[in-house]
Amino acid sequence: MRLRPMIPLSILDLVRVTQQSDARTALNNARDVARHAERWGYNRIWIAEHHNMAGIASAATSLVIGHIAEGTSRIRVGAGGIMLPNHAPYVIAEQFGTLARLYPGRIDLGLGRAPGTDQLTLRALRRAPEASDQFPQDVLELQAWFAPAGPDQRIVAVPAAGTEVPLWILGSSAFGAALAGELGLPYAFASHFAPEHLLQALAIYRSRFKPSEQLEKPYAMVGVNIIAAETDAEARRLATTQQMSFADLVTGQRELSKPPIDDIETYWSGAQKDHARRMLARSIVGSPATIRDGIEALVTETGADELIIVSDVFDHAARLRSLELIAGAWGIAA
Incomplete structure (x- = not known):
């Protein structure tokens, strides 16, 4: 329920x-x-x-x-x-x-x-x-x-x-949260790559919010990585594309998106793994049941008014399927 x-x-x-x-x-x-x-x-x-x-x-x-x-x-x-x-x-x-x-x-x-x-x-x-x-x-x-x-x-x-x-303020720190609150604008937090300060930023935004002509009360949207597939195992495999992209940031590489691999441990070093896992800590990856539970937990924890999803999947058809499964799992699909 x-x-x-x-x-x-x-x-x-x-x-x-x-x-x-x-x-x-x-x-x-x-x-x-x-x-x-x-x-x-x-x-x-x-x-x-x-x-x-x-x-x-x-x-x-x-x-x-x-x-x-x-x-x-x-x-x-x-x-x-x-x-x-x-x-x-x-x-x-x-x-x-x-x-x-x-x-x-x-x-x-x-x-x-x-x-x-x-x-x-x-x-x-x-x-x-x-x-x-x-x-x-x-x-x-x-x-x-x-x-x-x-x-x-x-x-x-x-x-x-x-x-x-309509203007929105985006942020990954307290600065954007405070500014959005002071200006009475909706706020979107980038926890899809900077999850560490999510709860703090939302608290600052809501506490500093002043009603404006655009917005009467706070409206917070939370960015989150969500990758869905028919099974948890397949979703985890699809997610290796994004994991590799974040791992490459450690060495300054900005390469084209890579196809998923069976074992991410064969790709990244210890430092890359630590860096990627910190940046992807809020990710929700799995079957529709796993996705539904993960979204429910995130919304309950944050009080988010909306989620904005990054579903970074290599194959276009698989990405469409991921987004379709997410919509079905949360119940927004018509």
């Missing part, structure tokens, strides 16, 4: 390029995931901004969102997120205002202050070293560009003005 009311499930798509695909295939696969997710009852699908990563094809995030939104009709589509210090808020307003005009009522804009890349690439992006210090002010500026233009306003973000695109 479910202990808490059913909450929505959403998807964070990494737009993975695999050893057996290319960027175009990854982009079309993301659109296909969204089509299926819409039918299976998922609430939203988000795309994240990453740069200089051969295995991720979502660098031009707003374009990818448009590609996905054009192939769907109901599901919300958005950024999870735009790394705002990489950009002028005015330009982001123009981009997401355009998306909001094309796909009204369906566009979300999650904002992060991390670079989403390495230090060398930051220089190519022309990002100033101190840009992240201006993040709170940039969020407020962006919010103002989406508001209706005033009668004497000399600079207007066309066509963004008046679209009121």
Whole structure:
């Protein structure tokens, strides 16, 4: 018996390029995931901004969102997120205002202050070293560009003005939690790769929350890795693709997504294993029964209002099946 009311499930798509695909295939696969997710009852699908990563094809995030939104009709589509210090808020307003005009009522804009890349690439992006210090002010500026233009306003973000695109604050630490609370915005915590401070961040967000025009009460979405298959053993095998990706981070590798292997212990060193297990500590991997119990436990522990799922599976068909099983296990499927 479910202990808490059913909450929505959403998807964070990494737009993975695999050893057996290319960027175009990854982009079309993301659109296909969204089509299926819409039918299976998922609430939203988000795309994240990453740069200089051969295995991720979502660098031009707003374009990818448009590609996905054009192939769907109901599901919300958005950024999870735009790394705002990489950009002028005015330009982001123009981009997401355009998306909001094309796909009204369906566009979300999650904002992060991390670079989403390495230090060398930051220089190519022309990002100033101190840009992240201006993040709170940039969020407020962006919010103002989406508001209706005033009668004497000399600079207007066309066509963004008046679209009121909903903003989210993303985070993996106390900083984003406090900011989201102070601004009265929904908050998404990245426990799919930084689970250590999850409960602390949620507590800070809720305690600091001040109602705003966008949001009357706190709304917290929790990121979580979930991989489902018909059996626990098969799900664990599928999960080795993600485990290898996290292990590679220790040695600075940013390779294409690898096919699953039978024994992950043959792949990683002790240091890689420790690093990957810390980052993946909140993962839920298994059969539908295991998934249902894992989601129930996470929702009960965190009080999350929504979960956003990373189901990082190498084979596209197997990934679709994973997401279908998750929807069925939690009961959101139509």
